[in-house]
Amino acid sequence: MQRFINKVALITGAGSGIGRATAVRLAAEGARLMLVDRNEDGLRQTLEQLPAGSDARSMLVDVADEAAVQDCVEQTIAAFGQLDVLCNNAGIAGGDYSTVQDQSLETWQKIIGVNLYGVMLFSKYASRQMEKQGGGAIVNTASVAGIRSGAGGNAYSASKAGVINFTMTSACDLGGLNIRVNAVCPGLVETGMTKPVFDYARANNKEAKLGARCELRRFGRPEEIAAAIAFLASDDASYITGQALAVDGGNTASLNLPG
Numbered sequence: 001m002q003r004f005i006n007k008v009a010l011i012t013g014a015g016s017g018i019g020r021a022t023a024v025r026l027a028a029e030g031a032r033l034m035l036v037d038r039n040e041d042g043l044r045q046t047l048e049q050l051p052a053g054s055d056a057r058s059m060l061v062d063v064a065d066e067a068a069v070q071d072c073v074e075q076t077i078a079a080f081g082q083l084d085v086l087c088n089n090a091g092i093a094g095g096d097y098s099t100v101q102d103q104s105l106e107t108w109q110k111i112i113g114v115n116l117y118g119v120m121l122f123s124k125y126a127s128r129q130m131e132k133q134g135g136g137a138i139v140n141t142a143s144v145a146g147i148r149s150g151a152g153g154n155a156y157s158a159s160k161a162g163v164i165n166f167t168m169t170s171a172c173d174l175g176g177l178n179i180r181v182n183a184v185c186p187g188l189v190e191t192g193m194t195k196p197v198f199d200y201a202r203a204n205n206k207e208a209k210l211g212a213r214c215e216l217r218r219f220g221r222p223e224e225i226a227a228a229i230a231f232l233a234s235d236d237a238s239y240i241t242g243q244a245l246a247v248d249g250g251n252t253a254s255l256n257l258p259g
């Protein structure tokens with residue numbers, strides 16, 4: 001499939017995990033890429049993993065910094081002349097599992113700053129360019145944590161629920177401009193973010209348990225999330241907007257009652 005020939009895609013959080021897999025997938029399908037992260041070494045590794053002949057650049061950007069985001073979109077347009085696809089994928093989990101009674105405001109500000117402000121800021125500046133071009137596609141990486149409790153701390157879960165609602169809201173704002181906005185909600189996937197979970201499980205012989213709650217009885221791979229992102233970003237999804245697609249091995253399909 002070559003669904004992104006003559007298209008330019010900007011991917012945030014492209015220096016690791018799901019963002020890296022999305023970069024590889026979109027480049028394999030012909031996209032020219034602007035790869036964004038705050039991790040320089042991660043970006044370099046992603047560039048090295050792209051198919052030979054890929055046309056890609058990278059930029060160090062903190063997605064929560066409005067001036068940096070605006071500059072990044074401007075530099076993308078200066079470099080490639082267009083911007084057709086935005087993958088708002090950068091995110092942090094924070095590792096804070098405090099209950100609401102002990103929760104610090106600092107954790108909320110940090111996590112919501114990256115996971116939610118970052119999505120809004122890139123959507124703001126990228127959609128202005130997409131409007132000039134007559135349309136575009138935005139795919140936000142939310143999480144099953146935004147649908148159900150129990151998959152992250154309360155700040156992370158609230159931020160991802162916010163991403164799901166912002167996906168619907170911005171789809172309504174931008175639908176009349178022929179800009180589609182959708183989200184993927186991954187279940188558990190082995191990436192930099194979840195490395196401590198996998199390391200702990202392996203050290204304690206509990207790896208099988210990590211996938212046990214999914215109906216497919218396994219955790220996901222970054223490439224499987226990237227495939228769903230690529231679908232939603234492509235013209236194959238031309239009549240889909242405002243949706244949040246769980247890519248979770250059936251995790252959210254079941255109540256998983258004991259017994």
Ligand code: NAD
Pocket residue numbers: 012013014015016017018019036037038039042061062063064089090091092093114141142143144185186187188189190191192193194
């Ligand atoms: P990851 O840690 O491997 O990759 C996230 C990338 O985002 C990193 O390269 C990191 O440097 C970058 N990043 C973080 N904060 C940034 C900032 N302020 N500015 C720019 N870049 C920043 O994790 P991942 O699992 O690939 O995460 C990608 C997305 O998937 C995240 O939004 C995450 O919440 C979501 N997600 C992951 C899982 C999972 O199980 N791994 C499940 C559900 C949702």
